Amino acid sequence: MNKKVQVDKKVKEKKKANYDERNKLNNLTGAEWQYATKTVISKIYPSNLQHKLRSQHGGQKPPELCKDLIKIFTKEDQMVLDPLAGVGGTLIGAALCNRNAIGIELNQKWIDIYEEVCHLENLNRFPVLCGDAKEKLKEIESGSIDFLLTDVPYWIMDQLTHTRSDTTERKSNLSKFNDKDLQSKDEWLSEMKSIFENARHTLKQNGYMAVFIGDMYRGKEYHFLSADLARTISEIPGYVLKSDIIWHDDSKMLHIYGYPFAYIPSLIHQHILIFRKEKI
Numbered sequence: 001m002n003k004k005v006q007v008d009k010k011v012k013e014k015k016k017a018n019y020d021e022r023n024k025l026n027n028l029t030g031a032e033w034q035y036a037t038k039t040v041i042s043k044i045y046p047s048n049l050q051h052k053l054r055s056q057h058g059g060q061k062p063p064e065l066c067k068d069l070i071k072i073f074t075k076e077d078q079m080v081l082d083p084l085a086g087v088g089g090t091l092i093g094a095a096l097c098n099r100n101a102i103g104i105e106l107n108q109k110w111i112d113i114y115e116e117v118c119h120l121e122n123l124n125r126f127p128v129l130c131g132d133a134k135e136k137l138k139e140i141e142s143g144s145i146d147f148l149l150t151d152v153p154y155w156i157m158d159q160l161t162h163t164r165s166d167t168t169e170r171k172s173n174l175s176k177f178n179d180k181d182l183q184s185k186d187e188w189l190s191e192m193k194s195i196f197e198n199a200r201h202t203l204k205q206n207g208y209m210a211v212f213i214g215d216m217y218r219g220k221e222y223h224f225l226s227a228d229l230a231r232t233i234s235e236i237p238g239y240v241l242k243s244d245i246i247w248h249d250d251s252k253m254l255h256i257y258g259y260p261f262a263y264i265p266s267l268i269h270q271h272i273l274i275f276r277k278e279k280i
């Protein structure tokens with residue numbers, strides 16, 4: 001046996017030794033588990049896996065961040081669902097760590113891009129149902145999902161003036177996430193509530209759900225969308241809020257909003273809300 005093979009064998013044996021056979025949640029060793037419970041993610045994720053192609057979406061998430069989350073909440077070969085799949089951050093993440101996945105996405109254009117990325121990167125391509133998640137979720141077998149990882153479309157802010165230019169109304173890029181007319185924050189929360197209500201039956205008992213959500217500063221005030229969404233989802237019987245992970249995204253460009261007159265925050269973090277489906 002050559003030296004490298006010997007070393008690899010030793011590492012594998014050591015890993016196995018630290019793996020608790022009672023672990024029903026994932027394939028992590030104790031040390032990996034300890035690291036995975038950190039409430040801040042500050043790792044820098046590369047712009048890889050056809051980032052340029054996926055950036056046409058504008059709200060895409062790093063597949064490797066999704067992979068890291070999936071590895072915390074599933075074992076190999078388990079099933080992951082993203083009912084708001086976009087260009088497939090979650091689905092690509094699942095392929096990268098040998099999990100299975102299924103997606104739902106309203107806009108066929110984003111599904112086409114996801115499929116192209118899989119082709120170009122030679123990745124396992126998972127099915128994506130095209131349509132409204134509220135309806136399509138009914139087609140997914142109850143209890144068949146081990147982990148639900150998703151990223152909500154943002155509250156449409158078009159009617160609010162951007163703080164950068166108080167005199168000119170600007171269209172938010174985020175409006176392209178769906179083509180509905182202007183939506184109030186309450187309407188947005190109520191739509192999110194019905195999506196998560198309809199998703200609940202798909203998740204197995206004691207399965208986890210992780211939801212990406214960024215806060216916003218618009219119309220001269222801070223909108224704590226993560227807190228609003230956490231409260232709204234917690235109102236749905238069966239979902240218990242377990243954590244709020246902060247993803248520190250150092251790739252975000254900084255702007256000097258407000259300078260030199262007022263303090264306006266540069267939002268370089270997003271929240272990842274963690275829920276567990278528990279007995280009602």
Ligand SMILES: C[S@@+](CC[C@H](N)C(=O)[O-])C[C@H]1O[C@@H](n2cnc3c(N)ncnc32)[C@H](O)[C@@H]1O
Pocket residue numbers: 057059060061062083084085086087088089090104105106107110131132133134150151152153154177178
């Ligand atoms: C924030 S993006 C998700 C981006 C994704 N994480 C990625 O990496 O590409 C939210 C997606 O939800 C889709 N969407 C919005 N409302 C929907 C609905 N009711 N049913 C299904 N998809 C919806 C939007 O078209 C958008 O692509």
